[in-house]
Amino acid sequence: MADGFEFPVDRTQVMLFARSLLDISPVYSDPNHPDTKAQGGIIVPPTFVQCSAHWQPNYGLDMTRPLSEAEKAARAEAQAQRGGGGGGNLGRGLHAEQHYEYHHPIHVGDTLTCTTRPGERWEKEGRRGGKLTFSESISEYRNQDGVLCVTARMIGVQTERAVEQ
Amino acid sequence: MKLKVGDKHQAVVIENVIRTHIVKYAGASGDFNPLHHDDTFAQRVGYPTVFGHGMLSMGLTGTFLTNWLGYGKLMKYGVRFTKQVFPGDTLTATGEVTDVKEEGGKQIATIKVITLNQNGESVVEGEAVAAL
Numbered sequence: 001m002a003d004g005f006e007f008p009v010d011r012t013q014v015m016l017f018a019r020s021l022l023d024i025s026p027v028y029s030d031p032n033h034p035d036t037k038a039q040g041g042i043i044v045p046p047t048f049v050q051c052s053a054h055w056q057p058n059y060g061l062d063m064t065r066p067l068s069e070a071e072k073a074a075r076a077e078a079q080a081q082r083g084g085g086g087g088g089n090l091g092r093g094l095h096a097e098q099h100y101e102y103h104h105p106i107h108v109g110d111t112l113t114c115t116t117r118p119g120e121r122w123e124k125e126g127r128r129g130g131k132l133t134f135s136e137s138i139s140e141y142r143n144q145d146g147v148l149c150v151t152a153r154m155i156g157v158q159t160e161r162a163v164e165q
Numbered sequence: 166m167k168l169k170v171g172d173k174h175q176a177v178v179i180e181n182v183i184r185t186h187i188v189k190y191a192g193a194s195g196d197f198n199p200l201h202h203d204d205t206f207a208q209r210v211g212y213p214t215v216f217g218h219g220m221l222s223m224g225l226t227g228t229f230l231t232n233w234l235g236y237g238k239l240m241k242y243g244v245r246f247t248k249q250v251f252p253g254d255t256l257t258a259t260g261e262v263t264d265v266k267e268e269g270g271k272q273i274a275t276i277k278v279i280t281l282n283q284n285g286e287s288v289v290e291g292e293a294v295a296a297l
Binding site for chain 2: 013016017019020021022023025027035039043045046047050051052053054056059061062063064091092093094095096097098099100101102105153161162163165
């Protein structure tokens, strides 16, 4: 996804996301609260850029998203390349690590552009889930002025079997 | 706020996780992996029930950090997901200051973060760096 996609930072989205994290701070909902004014407007929780999933074309973790014919073809091709079919990979893929670097504040009203590039790939024999295949992806979120706001590094893992509890 | 090495803070970040918490995070974040909302699917691939998104645990721990340190202070925040969070779990986060530097009139604090379930097993472990 070298070209990236746009991700508008919407007030309702921020409120919903903060609530899902049990955070009722006014800095995520009330533009007139003194705490919000001190931040220069409504800001976003530390992990908010995850919501870009809603705007990501061919996002893999929403099997019910309505797709155009072109999007369906692109998804089928991506699945074929991964060697999986349907939701077959979903049950084996887990999130191993997540890292953020915060460079510049994000406010409601910003339009972020997200670009993602693949990082390292490696394998390991796990005790609880069989052979583990790790892959890293790095996403950069820049605002409408081209200023880098957040760098996100995600490490995903494909497990051979369900992880033992 | 001034911090020194060894300072600790602890809080319960979620009590008794129910499926509604998980579904709400799915809807807000857009992560609709059925492992997190479809028990039939989760059991078919070998899990006892649905479990929470790792990012739900990280996000709740993020709420803990901003409640403690204030807003707009984080420079870095990263974690490893060490165990699944299942319905019925209660999570407690602990932060411990491991390093403090003075830079440009600000304190740059490194904080070790760990969130445990009710059995004392860690679900996320990581580090945050904050400018205070």
